[in-house]
Amino acid sequence: xxxxxxxxxxxxxxxxxxxxxxxxxxxxxxxxxxxxxxxxxxxxxxxxxxxxxxxxxxxxxxxxxxxxxxxxxxxxxxxxxxxxxxxxxxxxxxxxxxxxxxxxxxxxxxxxxxxx
Amino acid sequence: xxxxxxxxxxxxxxxxxxxxxxxxxxxxxxxxxxxxxxxxxxxxxxxxxxxxxxxxxxxxxxxxxxxxxxxxxxxxxxxxxxxxxxxxxxxxxxxxxxxxxxxxxxxxxxxx
Numbered sequence: 001x002x003x004x005x006x007x008x009x010x011x012x013x014x015x016x017x018x019x020x021x022x023x024x025x026x027x028x029x030x031x032x033x034x035x036x037x038x039x040x041x042x043x044x045x046x047x048x049x050x051x052x053x054x055x056x057x058x059x060x061x062x063x064x065x066x067x068x069x070x071x072x073x074x075x076x077x078x079x080x081x082x083x084x085x086x087x088x089x090x091x092x093x094x095x096x097x098x099x100x101x102x103x104x105x106x107x108x109x110x111x112x113x114x115x116x
Numbered sequence: 117x118x119x120x121x122x123x124x125x126x127x128x129x130x131x132x133x134x135x136x137x138x139x140x141x142x143x144x145x146x147x148x149x150x151x152x153x154x155x156x157x158x159x160x161x162x163x164x165x166x167x168x169x170x171x172x173x174x175x176x177x178x179x180x181x182x183x184x185x186x187x188x189x190x191x192x193x194x195x196x197x198x199x200x201x202x203x204x205x206x207x208x209x210x211x212x213x214x215x216x217x218x219x220x221x222x223x224x225x226x227x228x
Contacts, residue, residue: 033216042220043202090159092216104164105149105204105216 002027006091006108013085013115021076021111023091029106030095032074036060037088046089049074078113085115122203122219129226135190137222139203148186149204150177153221159202162188193226200224 004025013019023032031050035043045058049068063082068074074093078085091108120141129135139148147166153159163170163177165186170177174193179186184205190197200221 035218043218045217094216104147105161107151107159107161109158 002106004091004093004106004108006089006111008111009109011111011113013113015115016080018080019078019085019113021078021089021091021113023074023076023108024072025074025093025106026072027093027095027106028071029093030071031093032068033092033094034058034064034066034074034076035090035092037090038084043090046076085113088112119217120203120205120219122201122222124222125220126223127225129193129224131194131226131228133193133226135193135197135224135226137188137201137203137224139186139188139205139219141184141186141203141205141219147205148179149216150186150188151202151204151218153200153202155199162201190224195226195228198225 004023007022011019033048034046036046037043044060046060046064047055047058047066049055052068052071055066055068063079065077065079066074074091076089088110090110092105094105120139123138147164149164150162151159152162162175165177165179167179167181174191176189177186186203188201200223202221203219204216
């Protein structure tokens with residue numbers, strides 16, 4: 001079955017270390033997204049990519065980096081520059097859609113990152 | 117200005133009650149997702165709907181595209197329905213593809 005796989009589900013890192021979160025999809029979707037969620041808060045967009053080798057900053061991109069070398073993969077690196085990296089991270093994907101087209105989004109299970 | 121407004125933010129209900137969560141949005145052309153997030157974080161897609169009404173078990177979702185409003189109803193609520201419910205209308209940029217935005221979520225607690 002097609003879907004999105006995020007790994008790991010829980011991740012612990014020491015302060016000052018970079019960490020990369022994995023997101024893989026086998027849905028042949030062009031668009032992929034990374035969101036961050038803090039306790040009691042809504043999901044906020046970090047980065048998104050509409051096509052391979054292209055990505056755009058979202059609302060809270062500072063301290064994060066991404067790559068999109070393959071359609072299936074959109075890894076997110078939380079760098080040491082991110083001041084408050086402890087959060088829940090969610091990856092999503094959608095097929096391409098133009099005006100008037102309905103698109104169904106698919107979501108990973110999320111990665112809960114704790115920096116100690 | 118928030119692109120997506122959900123209400124209420126918090127909701128406590130007694131088991132068996134009928135529950136309604138509302139979502140109003142200012143972006144998006146068509147279709148809207150309702151998502152469920154249980155404690156522990158995993159997100160499940162409940163519905164994607166672009167018109168009318170969809171029903172799945174005790175969950176019913178309705179949408180009015182012209183008014184940019186959707187509601188999620190839970191009939192005969194149960195403690196296992198306790199979760200955060202999030203609406204997500206896609207917004208379409210000028211070029212192809214959709215950029216998802218999310219409501220802040222409604223925290224539902226159903227007491228037995």
